[in-house]
Amino acid sequence: MGRLRGGTVRRRFTILYAGGFLGSGILLLALARLMSGDRATVRAPGPAPGEVPAAPADLAAAERRIRELGEQLAEAHAQQDHRWLVGSLIALAVMTGLSLLLGRILADRVLRPLRTITAATRRISAENLHRRLAVTGPADEVKELADTVDDLLERLEGSFAAQRRFVGNAAHELRTPLATMRASLDVAVAKREPAAQTLVLAGRLRTELDRVDHLLDGFLVLARAQHGTPADRTPVSLGELARKALAARTADIAAKALTVDDGVRTDVWTEGSETLLSRLVENTVDNAITHNQENGRIRISTGRTGTEARLVVETGGRVLDQERVDRLTRPFERLGPDRTGPEGSTGLGLSIVAAIVEAHGGRLALTARPEGGLRVVAALPAAPSPSERSQPSEQSQPSEPSEWSETEGAHR
Known part of the structure; x- marks a missing residue:
C-alpha cells in the first residue's frame, strides 16, 4: 500500500492495472482447479445379482488387482496435479509479464492527455500568459481540467496586465507633481537672499525628490522588463x-x-x-x-x-x-x-x-x-x-570566470 502511495501516477496506474489483471488470472485458475478437482467414483467390480460369488482365490486376486489399479490411479493423479501446478506457475509468470505490459500501455494511454497538458502548461510563464492549452476532444474529465486551466490563465493574464499598467501609469502620473515640486523649489531658492532655513529645507526636499524619482524610474524599468520579450x-x-x-x-x-x-x-x-x-x-x-x-x-x-x-x-x-x-x-x-x-x-x-x-x-x-x-x-x-x-569562423570560447579568491590579482 505504501508503494502505491509513492512514485508517479504512471507507476501507480501500472501497478493497479497489473494487479487487477493478475488477480483475475489467479481467480480464473483457482476456479478451474476447483472444477477439475471432483474425482469420479469408480465402483469395484463385484458379482452381479443372481451370479454365484467367486472363489476365495479369485477374490484375493481381484483385491490385489484393485489395489494395483488404485495405486496406479493415485500416481496418475499425482502426476496430473504436478503438471497442473507447473503449468499454473508458468501461466502466472506469463500473465504477470503481460499484466505489467498491458498495465503500462493502459496507463500511458490514460495519462497521455495529462502529459500533454503538463508540457503545455510548463511552456506558459508570466511572459506568455496569452497562450492557451486549447485541448480538443470529448467533454470528459481531462477536457474539463484543461478548460479550467485555460480560465485560470485568462484571469492571471488580466491580473498581470492590469498590475503592469497600474505601475507604469502611476509612475508616469507621479512624475508631473514631482516636476512641479522641483520647479517650486527652484523658484523659492532663486529669490533674492533666501532664508537659510529655506535653503536647508530645499536641499532636503531635493534629496527626497531625487529618491522618489529614482524609485519611479525603477518602477518604469521593472514594468517594461516584465512586459515581455524586448522588441528593440x-x-x-x-x-x-x-x-x-x-x-x-x-x-x-x-x-x-x-x-x-x-x-x-x-x-x-x-x-x-x-x-x-x-x-x-x-x-x-x-x-x-x-x-x-x-x-x-x-x-x-x-x-x-x-x-x-x-x-x-x-x-x-x-x-x-x-x-x-x-x-x-x-x-x-x-x-x-x-x-x-x-x-x-x-x-x-x-x-x-x-x-x-x-x-x-x-x-x-x-x-x-x-x-x-x-x-x-x-x-x-x-x-x-x-x-x-x-566573417564566420571557428573561435575558441573562453570558459566561465573562475571563483574569486583573495589570492587573485586585483587593481583599483
Whole structure:
C-alpha cells in the first residue's frame, strides 16, 4: 500500500492495472482447479445379482488387482496435479509479464492527455500568459481540467496586465507633481537672499525628490522588463557595458576605497535591448558598491560558456544566509538595515535585474559565498560579435570566470 502511495501516477496506474489483471488470472485458475478437482467414483467390480460369488482365490486376486489399479490411479493423479501446478506457475509468470505490459500501455494511454497538458502548461510563464492549452476532444474529465486551466490563465493574464499598467501609469502620473515640486523649489531658492532655513529645507526636499524619482524610474524599468520579450533587440557587448558601469561609478568606488578585480572581456556578446541590458549591468555593479564594506573588494568579469554569455559580480564581506539571499530578487527585499547604503536603496535593484534577465531568456543565480559576500551570475543567450557575423569562423570560447579568491590579482 505504501508503494502505491509513492512514485508517479504512471507507476501507480501500472501497478493497479497489473494487479487487477493478475488477480483475475489467479481467480480464473483457482476456479478451474476447483472444477477439475471432483474425482469420479469408480465402483469395484463385484458379482452381479443372481451370479454365484467367486472363489476365495479369485477374490484375493481381484483385491490385489484393485489395489494395483488404485495405486496406479493415485500416481496418475499425482502426476496430473504436478503438471497442473507447473503449468499454473508458468501461466502466472506469463500473465504477470503481460499484466505489467498491458498495465503500462493502459496507463500511458490514460495519462497521455495529462502529459500533454503538463508540457503545455510548463511552456506558459508570466511572459506568455496569452497562450492557451486549447485541448480538443470529448467533454470528459481531462477536457474539463484543461478548460479550467485555460480560465485560470485568462484571469492571471488580466491580473498581470492590469498590475503592469497600474505601475507604469502611476509612475508616469507621479512624475508631473514631482516636476512641479522641483520647479517650486527652484523658484523659492532663486529669490533674492533666501532664508537659510529655506535653503536647508530645499536641499532636503531635493534629496527626497531625487529618491522618489529614482524609485519611479525603477518602477518604469521593472514594468517594461516584465512586459515581455524586448522588441528593440540588437547585439550588445556585456564587456563594454560593464566597463561603462565601472567608469560611471569611479567616484563611489574611490569613496569607499574599494579594490576592483577587473576580469572583463569585451568579446562577450548577447542580443537584446541595449537600454535594459545596460540597466542590468548598472544595477548589478551598483548593488556590489552600495552594499559593500569600507576597503572591500569587488570582482567583475564576463565570459562565455557554451551558448551562454555570463556576467559575474562578486563581493566580499560577512557570511550571508542563502535562504535570505534567494529572496533578493523580490521587490523591496533587503538583507537588513545594514545593507542600506549612504545614498539609500529602493530595494528594486536585483528585482529589476531578475526581470531583465528573464525577459531575455536567461537565468540569474545569487549565491552566498562561503568565505563571505555575494556572487551574482547573470547568464544570457550568447550571440556572435559583429566581426563573427561578417566573417564566420571557428573561435575558441573562453570558459566561465573562475571563483574569486583573495589570492587573485586585483587593481583599483
